Amino acid sequence: MKKFLLFIAAFVLFFSEVHANNHFPITRDNKEAIALGQKLYNQNCVACHQPNLVGQTNWKTKLDADGHRLAPPLNGTGHxxxxxxxxxxxxxxxxxxxxxxxxxxxxxxxxxxxxxTDIDHVLAYMKSFWPEDVYQHQIKLSKHGH
Ligand code: HEC
Incomplete structure (x- = not known):
């Protein structure tokens, strides 16, 4: 638990030093962007985050063979x-x-x-999976920076 808190603290520290970029929020309104994002996801992310972004089985409770965390879902059910x-x-x-x-x-x-731009496309693809309320919440969040 202590380790995990350190992990979060380091993360927040890092983040506060980095800019808020102003082309955000990324929406899911652009079908072309989503299709490009899907292609990039399948090339770069699917091996870990799995088809349909469901994440690895038991990602919350299990570790992999190296003792590392498993890939979480990106479909709106994770964090x-x-x-x-x-x-x-x-x-x-x-x-x-x-x-x-x-x-x-x-x-x-x-x-x-x-x-x-590629990363923005992948984000649009991820968001295409999110339930409406989750999507709207995150859009609001993104307007405020963090
Ligand atoms: C080799 C496996 C692997 C690949 C490939 C990979 N990821 Fe991950 N990803 C992970 C793991 C494991 C975590 C959790 C990290 C941790 O807790 O140490 C993670 C975390 C994340 C997070 C944070 C999720 C959260 O809930 O906060 C995002 C976003 C993410 N990955 C997106 C991507 C995208 C997009 C790609 C492809 C461009 C990708 N990842 C490729 C393994 C991978």
Whole structure:
């Protein structure tokens, strides 16, 4: 538990030093963006986050063979939607690997593979799965930065 709190604290610290980007919030209004996002998701994320973004089985309670956390769902049932677009964008771009000191886990950054626009498309694809209330809540959150 202590470790987990440290993890969160490091995360918040990192985040507060990084900008709020102003092309947020990302919506799910653009079908083309969603289709591009789906393609990029299938190329880069599906192995861990699974088809339909359901996450790995028992992600809440189990660890993988290396003792690392399993990939959570991104479909609106996990925690992802509690984060603003700016934060999610950073997680995907930099990975926890570059946001948290001594991070031990599997969420690496995609800065070398995905452009900022690509990441926005992936976010649009993720949001296309979210229930309406979750979606609206997160849009509001993203307008305020965090
Ligand atoms: C090698 C496996 C792996 C790949 C590939 C991967 N992820 Fe992850 N991802 C994880 C794990 C594991 C976590 C949880 C990190 C932790 O707690 O250490 C995570 C966390 C996240 C989070 C934070 C979720 C939350 O609930 O706060 C987002 C967003 C995310 N990943 C998006 C993506 C996207 C988008 C891609 C593809 C571009 C991707 N991930 C590729 C394993 C992966």
């Amino acid at each position: 992802a939607w509690h984060h603003s677009d700016a934060m999610l964008h950073d997680v995907i771009k930099y990975g926890y690997a570059n946001m948290i000191k001594n991070y031990k886990g599997k969420m690496m950054g995609f800065a070398k593979v995905l452009s900022d």
